[in-house]
Amino acid sequence: MQGGKSSSAVGAAKEAVANVGASAWAGKEKTMAVVQETVNKAKAHDPAAKAEAEARKQERIHEAEAAKRDAMRHNAAAKEHATAASYHPTTGAGVDARDVEVEGAAAPRAGSSDDGYLPVSGAGHWVGEGGGHQLPARGTPGGHSA
Structure with missing residues (x-):
């Protein structure tokens, strides 16, 4: 985040x-x-x-x-x-908001770039704990939304 x-x-x-x-x-x-x-x-x-x-x-x-x-x-x-x-x-010079950790913020999941783009086609997201349901992948080939 x-x-x-x-x-x-x-x-x-x-x-x-x-x-x-x-x-x-x-x-x-x-x-x-x-x-x-x-x-x-x-x-x-x-x-x-x-x-x-x-x-x-x-x-x-x-x-x-x-x-x-x-x-x-x-x-x-x-x-x-x-x-x-x-x-x-922050009052410090040169501090980028992406460099500051927000307390309580969840870290991106493994394999997630958190860059705002949708996942690459063929890769789905798992929903639920353990063996949940996999949602189908969305987006264009290459993972970038139109």
Whole structure:
């Protein structure tokens, strides 16, 4: 890993995944609100009860949206915190960020050049511990992405 660049990419990916989860949760809550409103309207016999069901649905939808926005703000703050924690500016002249070890950063796996290119065709990556599944190789012959 190369200092801030890689950790910010990981942080951005984690934030995106967390945001997708928050959005999915909010969508589920909105759907449940609509279904509950439909049931309550079917059970209601007077217009006031039907209006109350509609108002409750709108309230639940607004609450779900507010919770989603809060979660997204929290995810962005967590990413910024993680990025700031992994960034260690140096005052020494001539120090390259690639020369500085980041505490807790995983070293590239054996056979990995960590140069940003995809693996050479024919070489796959193993997923899982021990005898996991091998993913097919991607990229162009020679290992460079287009």
